[in-house]
Amino acid sequence: MPTRRRSARDRARRELGQNFLIDEGVVRRLVDLLEPTPIPVVELGAGSGAITRDLVRSGREVTAVELDPHWADRLRDAFPDVRVVRCDMLDYRFPTAEHAVVGNLPFGLTTSMTRRLLTEKSWSEAVLLVQWDVARKRAKGANQLNAQWAPWYEFQLRGRVPARSFRPMPAVDGGILKVRRRLQPLLPRGEQRRYQRFVEAVFTGRGRGTTEIVRNVTGHRVRNLPALPRDLQAEDWARLYAETT
Incomplete structure (x- = not known):
């Protein structure tokens, strides 16, 4: 009977995409990547509380x-000072x-959660554990x-996390992505859309x-552009936008 309960719970965790972090060294890396400022932290997908x-x-x-x-109930019991x-x-x-923001994101939600975060205006940095390729x-x-x-925003890759660092163990490795809001944006926020x-x-x-492509889209001929749009850097995009719109 206990075995069936564990199996049912394991199936539920897999349906939620939960891969719990069991490597304490990786946990410390994630927390240490936060700037040493005393601002509050929102942890996404807190799970077992590692x-x-x-x-x-x-x-x-x-x-x-x-x-x-x-796990929400377990978190409340284990950490009475944490708002769950x-x-x-x-x-x-x-x-x-x-x-x-800190989060061990379910791999299946990585893109949708990243998009959601980028639309939020109040967080200053995010340290996210996501699928390695992402x-x-x-x-x-x-x-x-x-x-x-x-x-x-600035995006930085801050390390690879082997699949063995999780339970249940996923089929692929994880990666630590740090996203920081630029203190001096390259364009006004009002130009975003x-x-x-x-x-x-x-x-x-x-x-x-x-x-x-730029000439067909904007009617402007801009010289000295890289071969493909994917080769443009952040500053290049901002400058190209300013010159052609």
Whole structure:
């Protein structure tokens, strides 16, 4: 009978995409990557509390977001000073005051949760444990999502986490992605929607190379552009937008 209960719980965890972090060294790395400022921290997908414990030890004010009712109750019992919010992290209403974000994100929610975070205006930094390929792709920047948000955020790859660091063990490794809000944005926030439409148009536009695509999209001929849109850096995108719109 106990075995059946554990199996049912394991199935539920897998349905929620929960891969719990069991490597204490990785936990310390995640917490240490936060800037040493005493702002509150929102932890996404707190699960069994492995990261929560180190956040509490750091003396920070912590809000733990967890969907699984079993783990939400365990978190409340283990950490009475932590505010536990039981909800889907995609539905969580972030604080309006400045805060940091830490999260061991379910691999299946990485892209949707990252997009959600980027639309929020109050957090200053986020340290996210995500699927390795996604972390590497985000940090490299050669994709439309990064280009659309690069004027306001910096993306950094801060390490690879082997699959054996999780239970249940996923089929792929994890990666630590740090996202920081730029103190001096490359473009005004009021230009966000227009700029993002511009980036989408360039990424999906027709043409043989960036120069031709930009000319077809904007009517402007801009010289000395890299071969493909994915080769443009954050500063290049901001400058190209300013010159052609």
